[in-house]
Amino acid sequence: MVVIDRADATMRHLTRYWETFRQKDDPKRSPAIAALEAVLYEGRAARIHVVYDGPATVGVRLSPGAREQFSTVILARVSAGTWRRLAPTVDPTSQSSPLPGRVHVVQDGDAHPAQVRLMTDADADWLTTTAAGES
Incomplete structure (x- = not known):
């Protein structure tokens, strides 16, 4: 990378x-x-x-x-200029949501609204150690 x-x-x-x-x-x-x-x-x-x-x-x-x-771009709370730069194939730009965790997933020239899981640092630590087999 x-x-x-x-x-x-x-x-x-x-x-x-x-x-x-x-x-x-x-x-x-x-x-x-x-x-x-x-x-x-x-x-x-x-x-x-x-x-x-x-x-x-x-x-x-x-x-x-x-x-x-990237084949998939995930955008949340971005300006119209950032949207045009990172997802130029989608027009018009989608409106940002003030709700936490709301994003737009851009694939194949289409933008789809989605909800993502919000995590605390403790949640993320638990998830990474569990995934690594360190329960």
Whole structure:
């Protein structure tokens, strides 16, 4: 699993670096950004799970396929902008619910409301130790 959190600054620096040091016959697009896009796009095929928290556009647009990392996205209490970024195939965006535990499960271009189990830290500890066979 690869986690790239808060990639905004990294993408800006990669773009600025390439603009500064690029030679005349080098491609306009940074090879680092092209490689990131390839990892985002091909990650699932290579059994690499990528969690990317960054912009879809920084100087150059990432292809729409590069944003599609998971077959299922679960969204709860997100802004319309976040919804458009993480579930662009669902339009219009679904309304967030003020009720605890209400989420939207996005699969195959459809969003379905669902209820999730809210757990305390003690519940989560019990669940993980029980699942590990440490009753």
